[in-house]
Amino acid sequence: MSLMKNHRSNKHLDPKAPFVIDTHDLSRSPGSMREVLLEVEVPRAIGNDVIAIPEGSLIILNVRMEAVVQGVLFTGRVAGLAVGECVRCLEQVDIPLDLYFQELFTYEPETRSRGKEVDLDPEDEEDPLPTLVEELADLEPTLVDVVVPNLPYRPLCQPGCPGLCPECGALLAQDPTHQHDLTDNRWSGLSGLVFEESASVGDTKHLSDDGSSQREQEES
Ligand SMILES: [Zn+2]
Ligand SMILES: [Zn+2]
Numbered sequence: 001m002s003l004m005k006n007h008r009s010n011k012h013l014d015p016k017a018p019f020v021i022d023t024h025d026l027s028r029s030p031g032s033m034r035e036v037l038l039e040v041e042v043p044r045a046i047g048n049d050v051i052a053i054p055e056g057s058l059i060i061l062n063v064r065m066e067a068v069v070q071g072v073l074f075t076g077r078v079a080g081l082a083v084g085e086c087v088r089c090l091e092q093v094d095i096p097l098d099l100y101f102q103e104l105f106t107y108e109p110e111t112r113s114r115g116k117e118v119d120l121d122p123e124d125e126e127d128p129l130p131t132l133v134e135e136l137a138d139l140e141p142t143l144v145d146v147v148v149p150n151l152p153y154r155p156l157c158q159p160g161c162p163g164l165c166p167e168c169g170a171l172l173a174q175d176p177t178h179q180h181d182l183t184d185n186r187w188s189g190l191s192g193l194v195f196e197e198s199a200s201v202g203d204t205k206h207l208s209d210d211g212s213s214q215r216e217q218e219e220s
Pocket of ligand 1: 090091156158
């Protein structure tokens with residue numbers, strides 16, 4: 001299941017939820033800071049159907065909380081492993097992620113008036129800043145927003161993965177010289193008719209590959 005934007009709801013937060021961080025210990029004097037290092041089990045996959053940090057896997061959160069006038073600024077890194085499937089050969093693709101994030105959680109409106117008033121009018125913004133709820137910050141939407149854009153649209157197991165043989169489905173990356181042609185012993189016992197057919201299929205395949213027609217001319 002993919003998890004896209006589910007933003008900025010002000011409903012009650014569960015302090016034990018995986019990505020909910022309690023700022024209670026942090027003094028509200030601007031400049032006070034606290035750092036936390038968390039290992040979190042992902043409650044639902046972060047990503048899409050092609051590639052995601054899977055549900056149940058672990059991610060490391062290294063977060064610095066800093067009190068500012070408007071609220072609490074969260075700065076940190078999230079590290080985890082995204083798992084997907086190569087779009088060409090269907091082998092598993094593991095992509096280690098180590099991403100920077102920063103998010104300002106504003107104080108709840110009824111407590112925000114302390115200190116001098118700042119230029120901040122969340123009502124005017126299309127994507128308002130998240131708000132602390134009972135001093136709790138839910139980092140999950142923040143992490144989804146930082147992880148999802150960093151996942152590849154078309155994951156590849158390696159740059160230029162050659163994919164699968166269109167004839168037999170063999171993994172071409174494990175067998176770079178794989179081809180079906182006159183020199184393939186597996187075809188040597190077949191009749192001339194089948195022989196010709198396999199050769200013509202092979203030619204078509206070569207022409208469809210980038211640059212291979214030139215290489216073929218050089219070889220012949
Ligand atoms: Zn591949
Ligand atoms: Zn093949």
